[in-house]
Amino acid sequence: MNVARILKDKGRHVATISPNATLMEIVRLLAEKKIGAVVVCDDKRHVRGIISERDIMRILAGSGASIFDEPVENHMTKDVRTCTERDTVEWLMETMTAHRFRHLPVVESGCLIGIVSIGDVVKQRIAAAEMEAASMREYIATG
Numbered sequence: 001m002n003v004a005r006i007l008k009d010k011g012r013h014v015a016t017i018s019p020n021a022t023l024m025e026i027v028r029l030l031a032e033k034k035i036g037a038v039v040v041c042d043d044k045r046h047v048r049g050i051i052s053e054r055d056i057m058r059i060l061a062g063s064g065a066s067i068f069d070e071p072v073e074n075h076m077t078k079d080v081r082t083c084t085e086r087d088t089v090e091w092l093m094e095t096m097t098a099h100r101f102r103h104l105p106v107v108e109s110g111c112l113i114g115i116v117s118i119g120d121v122v123k124q125r126i127a128a129a130e131m132e133a134a135s136m137r138e139y140i141a142t143g
Helices: 003-010 023-033 053-063 065-069 089-099 118-142
Strands: 037-041 047-052 103-108 111-117
Touching: 003 089, 003 111, 003 118, 023 037, 023 053, 023 065, 037 111, 047 053, 047 103, 053 065, 089 103, 089 118, 111 118
Parallel strands: none
Antiparallel strands: 037 047, 103 111
C-alpha cells in the first residue's frame, strides 16, 4: 500500500494559504475546514511551510493573543518533510512516529499534490488488516 492509494481514496484537495496570511486567518481556516494543519504555499504550489493546530497552541502559550496579527511565515515550520505517491504506508508510519508529526504534504516535481494525515494512514492499515483477515477466513472455510 502506498501514498497514491491513500490519495485515490481520500482525494487530493489540500487546504493551503499564503506565507503572508495572518495566524488568525490560519485559525479560521482550520476551524472552517475542520482540519489539523494548513500547508503554506506560494502561487505555484511550492511548499514553503506548514502550520498545525498544535503549533498555534504553542505560539499562543508563549506569546499571547497579540500574535494573531503576525504573518504565518514568522511561525510556520519551514523545514517541511514531504512524501511522494510512491512512498509506502510503512514508511509513513515510521517517519510520522520518529519525527512526531501528524501531517505529510505529498509533493511531485516540486509541487504540492495532496496531504496525508496519521488518520489516513491508520484507516489504510485497518482496511488492509480487515482484508487480510477476511481472506484468511475464506481460505480456512474453503480449505
